[in-house]
Structure formats: C-alpha cells, structure tokens
Amino acid sequence: MRIAIVGAGLGGLALARVLHVHGIESVVYEREASRHARGQGGMLDIHSGQRALREAGLIDRFFAIARGEGQDMRLLEPDGTLLLQEDTPDDAPLARPEVDRADLRDLLLDSLPDGVVRWGHALGSAADGVLRFADGGSATYDLLVGADGAQSRVRPLLTDARPTHLGQNVVEIGIPDIDRTHPDLAAMVGRGNYWVLGDGLSLGAQRNGDGRVRIGLSFYRTGEDWFATSGIPFDDPAAARARLIDLLDGWHPRFTALVAACDDTIVPRAITTLPVGLTWPARPDVTLVGDAAHLMPPVGEGANMALLDGALLGLALAAHPDDHPTAVREYEREMFERAGAAARMSAQIQELLVAPDAARRMLAFFQPG
Incomplete structure (x- = not known):
C-alpha cells in the first residue's frame, strides 16, 4: 500500500510516525524547502494530544521538552484588575504543559527515518492515484492523506467546504x-x-x-x-x-x-x-487530518486534534493493513464525532471572547459555580 501524506505539520508527521512504529511505510510530501524554511509559531497547550504521543512512542521525549510552568495563567481586565492567577507547583503533573511548536515538530521529524519527508514538493493536483507537483514531478499513491492545513489542496477531492x-x-x-x-x-x-x-x-x-x-x-x-x-x-x-x-x-x-x-x-x-461538524462521503483512497479536516478557532484544540487524527488514522491502518477503505471509514467515523465536539466547544469559547463582559464570562468558565 502506497500511502502519500501531503503536509509535514503535526498531524501528517504523527501519522507517519505511528505507521513507522507499526512497520508501515509512508511518504510525506512537504512544499517547504526544509524544516527551517519558516518559523513555526509559538507555544501549544498539549492535553488530549498526549495520547497520540504515547501511541507514537514519544511521550517521554515529549515530557523532556514540555514546560510545566507554561500551565500558569493570569486573567485580567483592561483597567488592570486581576481576576485569576493560577501558578503551577513544580511537582504538578504535566496535564496541560506548553511546548514550542517548533520543538514538537522537530521531535516528530527526528523520529522518522531519512527520506520519509520529501521537502520542496508543492502539490499541484491529485487524481486517479497520481500526485503532480509544482516542479513537474509526480508520484503514485493508493491512499492520499491531506495534512496540508487550512488552505488544503487535497480537501476539494472530498468536499466543497472552504474556510x-x-x-x-x-x-x-x-x-x-x-x-x-x-x-x-x-x-x-x-x-x-x-x-x-x-x-x-x-x-x-x-x-x-x-x-x-x-x-x-x-x-x-x-x-x-x-x-x-x-x-x-x-x-x-x-x-x-x-x-x-x-x-x-x-x-x-x-x-x-x-x-x-x-x-x-x-x-x-x-x-x-471550517463549518462546525463538517463531514463528507467516505472515499477509499482519500482522507484528511488536522486543519484540512476541521479548522476551528485558535483556543487550544487544533493541535491536539491534529495529533490525535494522525495517530488514530495510523492505528486504524495498522489494524486493517490489507483493507485501507475500512480503516478510512473507521477513522473518519471517530474523527467526525471527536473533532465535531471539539469544534463546538471552541465555538462556545469564541462566543465568550466576543462578549462585552468577556473577562468575567471567561472567569466563570474557568471557575464554574
């Protein structure tokens, strides 16, 4: 089975790593020229995504680079009123540690054999089992996984939905x-x-x-x-x-x-x-992970969902090594429910942020009752 993953973000790399752990080969095609081609953004709050790192055999290495003190939080109003201060004890469990996105991506990249990630491969089109790249090259696939973010070039194969x-x-x-x-x-x-x-x-x-x-x-x-x-x-x-x-x-x-x-x-x-609860009819040869599948407000769920998408798709493929259409259906059924719930919660938090009394509403969210 030729598995082509488009995009070397967290979701695509988590998928490649879990497949590698289970002895399944894949190729990740990334449009950027190298891992250092651009900055990777700031810190990520990794909570539910820790399951993906366990399945990938990387949880201990993750804890080594995670920042427990990043769980500290201070919430204020514009006049300077401090509403909430949470300081994390040094011996607190790493339930929601922060980690630099670049460090987490490097952890995943370094866990893959040389040659799995093919840099400088910008996708032009995909059809009938063939990827065609902007530089004129091509590659074949049995299963194509779009892990290429908000402006996914793979998504249109499955749905007309756009961000x-x-x-x-x-x-x-x-x-x-x-x-x-x-x-x-x-x-x-x-x-x-x-x-x-x-x-x-x-x-x-x-x-x-x-x-x-x-x-x-x-x-x-x-x-x-x-x-x-x-x-x-x-x-x-x-x-x-x-x-x-x-x-x-x-x-x-x-x-x-x-x-x-x-x-x-x-x-x-x-x-x-993307629309909350987005789904599409299953195809045996194409699926999506991460922001390509369920782009949601940036309130702490997107990276976790992407990691879980990649890991759980990898586990489904490992469970059905000779039947990837069944693996895709099982993955999408679970992903639609899980990511849909995360997107609905993210939308609710977004509503709090746009309210006139946003700070007080957020305080009530963190300290219900």
Missing part, C-alpha cells in the same frame, strides 16, 4: 529575551499565559521556551478588510506599534508598555474556520 472569516483579526508581535531586556514586564507576564480581555479586543501574552514573549492582539467583530482599514502601517514597525497603542485606548499603561517593548516583527493574521 470562512471568523470576524477576528490578530496582530502578532513579541518581545525577545524579555528577562534580560525588560525584567519588569517579564515578572508581570509570569511563566505562562497572560490574558487581558476587553470589549471586542484581547491581548494574549505567552512565554516561549526561548525567552521570547509572543503577544497576540485580537480584534473581534471585524471584517476581512479590517487590516486595510485599521490604519496600522505594517511596513513601518515604529508607527505600527504607535497605532496599536492608540487602539488600546483606555487600557492600563502596563498593557501598552508590552506593545511599546516589542521588536519590529509585526504580523497580521486573519482567523478563518
């Missing part, structure tokens, strides 16, 4: 080496997640393992053209920081100080999602 704008736009900024350059701000943010929720706007600061604090300014109830109309000059970092501070009008100076301290890396990101 739609969620009404949220994020500006990503950050402070490098914060303990040395801004120790006062480092102490304020703490070791994990620092979250300020206002009316239609949030600031999330996240401590990364390399000493950088990544900050996301989320603007809710905004349209697809918001970046063009926001007045943020992304080609002028100093002016962009000044404009972002203006948009935090009325917020406590400690929060605007975070923005002022950021470096010149300022990245706009529009948030899109």
Whole structure:
C-alpha cells in the first residue's frame, strides 16, 4: 500500500510516525524547502494530544521538552484588575504543559527515518492515484492523506467546504529575551499565559521556551478588510506599534508598555474556520487530518486534534493493513464525532471572547459555580 501524506505539520508527521512504529511505510510530501524554511509559531497547550504521543512512542521525549510552568495563567481586565492567577507547583503533573511548536515538530521529524519527508514538493493536483507537483514531478499513491492545513489542496477531492472569516483579526508581535531586556514586564507576564480581555479586543501574552514573549492582539467583530482599514502601517514597525497603542485606548499603561517593548516583527493574521461538524462521503483512497479536516478557532484544540487524527488514522491502518477503505471509514467515523465536539466547544469559547463582559464570562468558565 502506497500511502502519500501531503503536509509535514503535526498531524501528517504523527501519522507517519505511528505507521513507522507499526512497520508501515509512508511518504510525506512537504512544499517547504526544509524544516527551517519558516518559523513555526509559538507555544501549544498539549492535553488530549498526549495520547497520540504515547501511541507514537514519544511521550517521554515529549515530557523532556514540555514546560510545566507554561500551565500558569493570569486573567485580567483592561483597567488592570486581576481576576485569576493560577501558578503551577513544580511537582504538578504535566496535564496541560506548553511546548514550542517548533520543538514538537522537530521531535516528530527526528523520529522518522531519512527520506520519509520529501521537502520542496508543492502539490499541484491529485487524481486517479497520481500526485503532480509544482516542479513537474509526480508520484503514485493508493491512499492520499491531506495534512496540508487550512488552505488544503487535497480537501476539494472530498468536499466543497472552504474556510470562512471568523470576524477576528490578530496582530502578532513579541518581545525577545524579555528577562534580560525588560525584567519588569517579564515578572508581570509570569511563566505562562497572560490574558487581558476587553470589549471586542484581547491581548494574549505567552512565554516561549526561548525567552521570547509572543503577544497576540485580537480584534473581534471585524471584517476581512479590517487590516486595510485599521490604519496600522505594517511596513513601518515604529508607527505600527504607535497605532496599536492608540487602539488600546483606555487600557492600563502596563498593557501598552508590552506593545511599546516589542521588536519590529509585526504580523497580521486573519482567523478563518471550517463549518462546525463538517463531514463528507467516505472515499477509499482519500482522507484528511488536522486543519484540512476541521479548522476551528485558535483556543487550544487544533493541535491536539491534529495529533490525535494522525495517530488514530495510523492505528486504524495498522489494524486493517490489507483493507485501507475500512480503516478510512473507521477513522473518519471517530474523527467526525471527536473533532465535531471539539469544534463546538471552541465555538462556545469564541462566543465568550466576543462578549462585552468577556473577562468575567471567561472567569466563570474557568471557575464554574
């Protein structure tokens, strides 16, 4: 059986690793030129996805790179009121540790034999058991797995569904080496997640393992053209920081100080999602994992679902090595239910974030009753 996986993200790599553990070969085709072609983003909260790492035989190595202190959380209102502070004891179990996405991806990549991941293979089209790449090359497959993210080139083989704008736009900024350059701000943010929720706007600061604090300014109830109309000059970092501070009008100076301290890396990101509960008729030769299958709001479930998708598809294929259509049906039946529930929960959290009293609602979510 020739298994072709398109995309070397967490889901695709988890699938390749579990298949390898069970003695099944696969090939991962990745459009990027190398693992270092671009940054991999910030920290991930890995909880349910730990099952996938156990199935992959990597859980001990995962715990070695995970940051238990990343479970710390502080929740505040824009006027500076501290609503919730959770500090993780040093001996606490690693129930929801944070890990750098790049470190987790490297862990998966390093667990695969040389040659499993084929870099520089951008998919052009797929049909009738043949992949055709942008460089003119081709490859054949019996089973094609789309692990190629939100803008999947494989998804159209199964469904007409496309990501739609969620009404949220994020500006990503950050402070490098914060303990040395801004120790006062480092102490304020703490070791994990620092979250300020206002009316239609949030600031999330996240401590990364390399000493950088990544900050996301989320603007809710905004349209697809918001970046063009926001007045943020992304080609002028100093002016962009000044404009972002203006948009935090009325917020406590400690929060605007975070923005002022950021470096010149300022990245706009529009948030899109697939329909909650998306399904499609089963095909024996094509399926999807991760964001290609169930892109949802970025509230902590996407990476976990992708890891589980890859691992559970790998286990289904290992259980039916001579009958991959049955394996695909079993995987999709479980995935539709599991990912659908995660997407519904993510949508509910998203509704809390856009509420006028978002901070208080989120406090009630974390401390029910």
